[in-house]
Amino acid sequence: MGSNPHVPAPSEIPSELPTPTTPLGREALAAILARPDRAVVALDFDGTLADIVPDPEQARAHPGAVDALVALAPKVASIAVITGRPAGVAVRHGGFAGVPGLDHLVVLGHYGAERWDAVSGTVHAPAPHPGVAAVRAELPGVLDRFDSWHGTWIEEKGRALAVHTRRAADPQAAFEALRGPLGELAARHGLIVEPGRLVLELRPPGMDKGVALAQYVRELDAESVLYAGDDLGDLAAYAAVEKLRTEGPDGTPGLLVCSGSAEVPELAERADLLLNGPGAVVGFLSALAQHL
Incomplete structure (x- = not known):
């Protein structure tokens, strides 16, 4: 990991942004604000960028989500959508393809087994199990x-x-x-x-959101990371962020965001920042972009 620069005190977090409830969360948000070009913003899709609906085929990115990502993407090292869906499905339901300003977006589908890059517009995947x-x-x-x-x-x-x-x-x-x-x-x-x-x-075994996230953060040599999710499958990504915080001389600051759900208290209990569903996540990403 790159060495962590001096970051502003957590008390300097703009009042327009929701303040994480934990010291590690406040430290991570401060690091992202200080060096956004070295930050990875990673997001689940269903329940985080898109509302949960009875038929997953009808799920679409929350209104304003693409605009928020377009505003944020040029200011950070990368935005990664990490989902259990096939990468191509998440791209289609998210409306991510061919959007100007989303060059720094990747979609890691099937828990990271598939990868779609906005720059090339192609999906890379291994043979099926x-x-x-x-x-x-x-x-x-x-x-x-x-x-x-x-x-x-x-x-x-x-x-x-x-x-x-x-x-x-x-x-x-x-x-x-x-x-x-x-x-x-x-x-x-x-x-x-x-x-x-x-x-x-x-x-298939061998890949989960935690493995995918850790590999991607190391690939970019990121100095900070934000991960937002809402479901049990996101616990592996939470664990990866918690581990990254402890690695190296200073660790990698990491902010854990929970897209609020009463159905998954395990996630809320470990989060640094609780947001009330995809609408609030989109609002947070938009506000973050404005302060970078």
């Missing part, structure tokens, strides 16, 4: 064995599959009933289950 095809064939039969499957549905994600329970009569009961059997199915074919907000994703 063979276990995904096997699980795809068996999954409907596994769901049929449980009464709780009614109202659940399978989302095809190309390199992964997700079972959503939000539409079930008792979404949480369906989630708990299916978690074990889907875990066994995934394990038989070399996959893992990633739990989320009333969704169970069956995907």
